[in-house]
Amino acid sequence: xxxxxxxxxxxxxxxxxxxxxxxxxxxxxxxxxxxxxxxxxxxxxxxxxxxxxxxxxxxxxxxxxxxxxxxxxxxxxxxxxxxxxxxxxxxxxxxxxxxxxxxxxxxxxxxxxxxxxxxxxxxxxxxxxxxxxxxxxxxxxxxxxxxxxxxxxxxxxxxxxxxxxxxxxxxxxxxxxxxxxxxxxxxxxxxxxxxxxxxxxxxxxxxxxxxxxxxxxxxxxxxxxxxxxxxxxxxxxxxxxxxxxxxxxxxxxxxxxxxxxxxxxxxxxxxxxxxxxxxxxxxxxxxxxxxxxxxxxxxxxxxxxxxxxxxxxxxxxxxxxxxxxxxxxxxxxxxxxxxxxxxxxxxxxxxxxxxxxxxxxxxxxxxxxxxxxxxxxxxxxxxxxxxxxxxxxxxxxxxxxxxxxxxxxxxxxxxxxxxxxxxxxxxxxxxxxxxxxxxxxxxxxxxxxxxxxxxxxxxxxxxxxxxxxxxxxxxxxxxxxxxxxxxxxxxxxxxxxxxxxxxxxxxxxxxxxxxxxxxxxxxxxxxxxxxxxxxxxxxxxxxxxxxxxxxxxxxxxxxxxxxxxxxxxxxxxxxxxxxxxxxxxxxxxxxxxxxxxxxxxxxxxxxxxxxxxxxxxxxxxxxxxxxxxxxxx
Numbered sequence: 054x055x056x057x058x059x060x061x062x063x064x065x066x067x068x069x070x071x072x073x074x075x076x077x078x079x080x081x082x083x084x085x086x087x088x089x090x091x092x093x094x095x096x097x098x099x100x101x102x103x104x105x106x107x108x109x110x111x112x113x114x115x116x117x118x119x120x121x122x123x124x125x126x127x128x129x130x131x132x133x134x135x136x137x138x139x140x141x142x143x144x145x146x147x148x149x150x151x152x153x154x155x156x157x158x159x160x161x162x163x164x165x166x167x168x169x170x171x172x173x174x175x176x177x178x179x180x181x182x183x184x185x186x187x188x189x190x191x192x193x194x195x196x197x198x199x200x201x202x203x204x205x206x207x208x209x210x211x212x213x214x215x216x217x218x219x220x221x222x223x224x225x226x227x228x229x230x231x232x233x234x235x236x237x238x239x240x241x242x243x244x245x246x247x248x249x250x251x252x253x254x255x256x257x258x259x260x261x262x263x264x265x266x267x268x269x270x271x272x273x274x275x276x277x278x279x280x281x282x283x284x285x286x287x288x289x290x291x292x293x294x295x296x297x298x299x300x301x302x303x304x305x306x307x308x309x310x311x312x313x314x315x316x317x318x319x320x321x322x323x324x325x326x327x328x329x330x331x332x333x334x335x336x337x338x339x340x341x342x343x344x345x346x347x348x349x350x351x352x353x354x355x356x357x358x359x360x361x362x363x364x365x366x367x368x369x370x371x372x373x374x375x376x377x378x379x380x381x382x383x384x385x386x387x388x389x390x391x392x393x394x395x396x397x398x399x400x401x402x403x404x405x406x407x408x409x410x411x412x413x414x415x416x417x418x419x420x421x422x423x424x425x426x427x428x429x430x431x432x433x434x435x436x437x438x439x440x441x442x443x444x445x446x447x448x449x450x451x452x453x454x455x456x457x458x459x460x461x462x463x464x465x466x467x468x469x470x471x472x473x474x475x476x477x478x479x480x481x482x483x484x485x486x487x488x489x490x491x492x493x494x495x496x497x498x499x500x501x502x503x504x505x506x507x508x509x510x511x512x513x514x515x516x517x518x519x520x521x522x523x524x525x526x527x528x529x530x531x532x533x534x535x536x537x538x539x540x541x542x543x544x545x546x547x548x549x550x551x552x553x554x555x556x557x558x559x560x561x562x563x564x565x566x567x568x569x570x571x572x573x574x575x576x577x578x579x580x581x582x583x584x585x586x587x588x589x590x591x592x593x594x595x596x597x598x599x600x601x602x603x604x605x606x607x608x609x610x611x612x613x614x615x616x617x618x619x620x621x622x623x624x625x626x627x628x629x630x631x632x633x634x635x636x637x638x639x640x641x642x643x644x645x646x647x648x649x650x651x652x653x654x655x656x657x658x659x660x661x662x663x664x665x666x667x668x669x670x671x672x673x674x675x676x677x678x679x680x681x682x683x684x685x686x
Contacts, residue, residue, distance in 0.1 A: 118130065118131055118142065120136070120139055120141055121360070122134070122360075127141075128141055131190055142187075142207060143182075181193065181195065181205060181207065182204060182205065183197035183199070183204055184205060185197065185199075185200050186199050200338055201332060202336050202337045202338055203337040314327075314342055315342075316329060316343060317343050319338060319341055320338060321333055321336065325340075325343070328340075354635055354636065354637045355636045357634050357636065366666055367664055367668075368665050368667070369662050369663060369664055369665060370662070370665045371661070372611055372613045372660065372662075374611060374612070375610070375612050376604050376608050377645060377646075377650050378602070378603070378605075378647050378649075379541045379604075379647045381534075381600075381601040381602070382598060384532070385531060385596070386531050386595070387591045387593055387597060388528065388529045388531055389523045389525065389528060390527050390528060391529075393524035393527065394523050395498055395500070395521070395523075396504075397496075397497070397519050397520040397521075398517065399426060399473070399494070399514070399519065401430045401472060402512070402513070402514050402515065403429075403431070404428075405425075405509050405511045406424075406426065406491045407491070407509060408423075408507065408509045409423055411505070412502070412505065413503065414501065415501070416499070416501050417496045417501075422494075423496055423519075424493075426473075426494050428492075431469070431472050431474065431492060432488050432490070434465065434468050435469065435474075435489060437465055438462070438465040439488065441465055442486065445458040445459070466479060473494060474492050475492070478492055494519070496520075499522075499524065500522040500523050500524040501522065501525065503521045506518060506519060506520075523593070525591070525593070526585075526587055527583065527584070528591050528593075529581050529582065530562065530599065531579060531580075531581060532579070532599050533572070533575065534580055535576070535578075536577070536578065539578055541645070542578070542601060544564055544565070545564060548562045548564065548582055548599055548601050549561065549599070549602070550582070550600075551597065551600075552591070554590075560584050560585075562582040563583055564580055564581070566581040605645060607652075610644065610653075611657060611659050612652055613651055613657060614649065614650060614665045615646065615649055617664065617668065618641070618643065619638075619669065625641050625642070625643050626639070627656065627664075639657065640656055641657055642654040642656060
């Protein structure tokens with residue numbers, strides 16, 4: 054029994070000696086390895102402190118906020134740019150990560166403690182901001198107190214309406230609400246694999262990043278308004294009080310009042326729910342009643358950030374009161390004034406004994422001889438007139454017969470006058486008491502002979518015109534006007550006439566008459582213009598250019614630029630600017646269209662800001678959202 058006990062003690066002592074020997078060998082081997090690699094504890098601690106100081110100085114030198122349009126405007130705190138007034142956005146610390154990654158790849162084992170110290174003491178506070186309301190910021194993830202959208206990490210999101218504006222997104226992006234959230238870049242992701250590999254090689258476990266809990270995984274009843282004041286600590290109590298908040302009682306009443314109704318997201322109409330307290334899983338906004346969303350403002354609104362507005366070249370103008378000017382130009386034809394056209398007919402049948410040397414196209418003056426005309430019926434009347442004159446001379450002593458003969462002589466004299474016998478020829482007949490074989494036909498007015506249908510020896514009847522004389526001292530110009538141009542033409546309107554035969558010369562005219570019919574073939578109205586032509590430079594059937602410049606005269610009409618109206622064939626659309634990048638199409642009713650402005654009868658008020666360039670893309674985006682609303686029905 055004693056021998057067995059002694060053997061056991063000897064075996065235990067030998068085991069302890071072996072363990073002590075192994076420990077001594079391990080200590081000597083570690084000391085030798087550190088000496089060969091120059092890794093003394095003091096040196097390792099100094100290098101770790103150096104790396105920590107370098108990372109800290111790099112983070113301290115990097116500005117936290119800068120202006121997107123003016124990068125030289127930087128600040129350590131959120132605010133606005135002093136040049137353009139835009140909100141300062143947070144900058145990514147990509148440069149600092151690249152430098153840290155370079156140092157870690159140089160010596161992974163040496164930087165293990167430095168990286169651990171950096172994560173422990175120098176982790177910068179993250180800032181979260183609302184994509185729709187940049188002034189809403191917080192140090193913790195949450196929701197915007199104004200619109201209910203999810204707060205995103207500042208400096209890691211693109212333009213809020215990047216998806217809605219139709220711009221091409223970068224690779225490795227996913228849609229989160231109305232944002233296009235960037236995936237972490239390679240520069241920022243290279244640090245974690247290196248650190249993880251080193252940690253795994255040394256048998257250490259890296260702390261896992263806590264998984265963010267989605268908003269829709271948490272019930273709405275667990276969210277209270279107590280978190281709202283902490284989202285933006287810089288807001289005053291007055292600004293916080295102005296934010297719309299609903300109490301739990303109000304939410305319960307609203308859900309009961311619209312029981313069985315459908316609720317949709319204002320920004321994503323494809324999201325629907327029967328729960329009045331539900332929120333959009335994409336952007337986090339509160340769902341609204343479907344009927345109110347469809348009837349709220351007509352066409353859906355479109356939001357564009359400032360850089361997209363500049364890239365699209367969007368320009369705006371104001372709707373204002375004023376008259377509309379219209380310059381209407383058309384062609385006209387010179388015609389004769391009907392009141393200045395004279396057709397010369399014989400008063401009785403007869404023959405042309407002599408034709409004076411005139412031809413068609415000649416100009417004649419007033420009372421100029423044209424032909425010598427012989428008519429037996431005129432000669433018969435002359436003979437009766439001479440006989441009455443002789444009887445009057447024989448019975449001049451009888452007062453009763455004298456009165457009767459006076460009446461007879463006057464009747465025959467008037468009869469000769471009506472047969473185109475001139476007063477001079479009547480005096481010759483009375484004086485000579487002889488019958489004139491022919492009488493002269495003279496021009497009743499000066500003008501141009503446009504029609505000559507007789508020659509010497511021709512027999513003519515009273516219905517046959519021998520000459521046509523036209524006076525061109527005043528002419529008419531006939532113009533054809535299309536039906537849509539009729540509102541710009543009125544009687545008494547002043548016009549200007551030009552012609553290629555007299556460059557630089559302008560005739561002033563006035564619309565004298567508008568014919569009350571439309572040509573069934575050309576679908577045009579005809580208007581008549583009176584023009585004074587004293588030198589007869591405007592000739593018959595000449596083509597002229599007519600300028601019908603006119604103003605509407607209504608200074609109280611609301612007018613907009615002509616290019617601002619989108620004509621779809623059935624509707625007329627104007628895109629209204631609501632300010633701060635928000636736009637909304639409005640259907641309007643137009644009146645008369647001028648050269649550069651259009652009268653608006655309904656849809657736009659005086660002082661409204663409207664889009665005059667780039668409105669087609671905005672209207673297309675609104676149509677897409679409107680189609681989604683109709684599909685959601």
